[in-house]
Amino acid sequence: MKIKYYSMLGLAFLSLATLNACKEDKIKPLSENANAPGTVSNISVVNGPGKAQLSYALPKDQDLLYVKAVYTLTNGKEYEVKSSYYNSSLTVEGFGDTNEHIIKVYAVNRSEVASAPVEVKIKPLENPIWGVFRSLRAIADFGGIKIAASNLNKAELAIEILVQKEGKYVPSAKNIYTAAADIDQSIRGLDTVSQKFAVTIRDRWLNYTDTLYTTLKPLYETALSKSAYRAVILPTDVAQEYTSTNLTYMWDGNIIDWPRISLTKTTITTPQWVTFDIGAAAALSRIVIWDYPEYLNAGRTYYYGGNIFQFEIWGSNNPPSDGSFNNWTLLGTYQAKKPSGSAYGIQTSEDYTAANAGFSYSFRVDVPKMRYIRIKNNKNWQGTTFMSVAEVQVYGDPR
CATH class of the missing domain: 2.60.40.10 (Immunoglobulins)
Known part of the structure; x- marks a missing residue:
């Protein structure tokens, strides 16, 4: 089985071949030249983890179209990598061992006539x-x-x-x-x-x-019913930014629509916190938090704005009426992670899938049962402290 890979420039040139279809709908080469082009030369190899980069000098043929490398992996599958004549290097990859492998490199003209192969040996580093x-x-x-x-x-x-x-x-x-x-x-x-x-x-x-x-042996837990959750407004808790957003929207089952979120005051730059009651004391195991995806670049973007980044989760059975942290126990300190590690405002499909599924944060196991939860945000992805939370789900053992 032969599997082919193409560089982006190579794909652009190869797609031009479809413009020359004859009346019988058969694809013709870009030109008709039965003479094989010259071979590539001065090939150098830089071995990498499970791969190798080949650099080379191109032949002088005017109708050169691309260079291809053909090789076989240990599993017996043959692979082919193509690179446009605009490039002078290509990468062969997929090696599962550190053995020596032979790569055959060809120059190909616009008539799809290949040169004689030039063989080069590579020795990839550990996969x-x-x-x-x-x-x-x-x-x-x-x-x-x-x-x-x-x-x-x-x-x-x-x-x-x-x-x-x-x-x-x-x-x-x-x-x-x-x-x-x-x-x-x-x-x-x-x-x-x-x-x-x-x-x-x-x-x-x-x-x-x-x-x-x-x-x-997995530990027992169950999703604690959100029908029992209640908002708790203590003197030091931060208020909502708009009358249309609400703390109770964090457990309404809607993870994506505006304004069904909790959005706290954007003008406050010191750490902010909100408090809620889960209805009954339980041995808490974790909390899943769904951030609100902002409308950005014609799409929905997480890891942005008020999505919580560096934060703490606290638990209590008897929160003081003055809103202080007396009688509260720190369940965990967290920092949200973007799987791709890409720059602010940029997300991959993996990033989106992870955030859309909700981020799960485990609690300490050495604490007694708790009934009240407090989310304290120290820094959001924007670099300030307001919170835009779409939904939460607390897990634990209520038995």
Whole structure:
């Protein structure tokens, strides 16, 4: 099986071939020249993690169209990478080992006639999936397991999670797809009984790591019914920016529409906080927060404006009427993370999917049952302190 890759410039030139279709709707080359072009020369190699960059000198042929590299991975699949004649380099990738590989490099003219191949040897560095695997940790979490690892190369990868059933490991249908540098995601919805798990990592070329085997018992939790949530307005709590927004909109089930959000005062630049009652004391495990996606660049953008960035979650059973933090217990200090790490105002599809699903923040486990929650925002993504929160869901054990 041959799989082809093209540079953007190469695609632009190759698409011109469709303009020369003959009456029988057969595509003709851009020109008719049966003479093979000269070969590329002076090829140099820079080996990288799971890949290698080839730099070369182009032949002098006037009708040169592109350069292509053809190679075969360990799995037997043949790959082809093309680069326009405007470029003098290309990258071959997808290698799962550090063995020596032979790459065949061709120059191709506008008649799609290829030159004789020039063979070059590469020796890629270790594929990034192995570094991720060595840092991989799987630990019991509320309602599931947590997967944590370091992905310093920000490689696009999949973490596959299998569960043992009837003596066989079967896919859990809860794989993690990410290119984040710091992987910290939880798989929820698992039964709270001891289970055997198998975790492996692969890249998009189907290179796999070894498998991490572990036995874990997910901790019990349930979503605490939002029908019992109530707004609590204490003297030091921050007010809403508009009469159309409301603290109670944080549990109305609407995660995206304006003005069904809680939007606090934008003119206050010191830390802000809001308080609410979950209806009954419970052993709290985590909170899921849905930020409000602002209208930006003809789309909806998270990690922006008043979306909370550096914040604290506090719990209490008897909040003082003066609004102070007496009788409050710090459940956790957090900093929101954008999976792609891209600049402010820019988000990838992975960024959007993560935010739209809600961010889950786990609480300390060494605290008693709590009934009241306080969200204290120290800094938003804009750099001030107001909060634009679309929805919250608190989890725990109310038994």
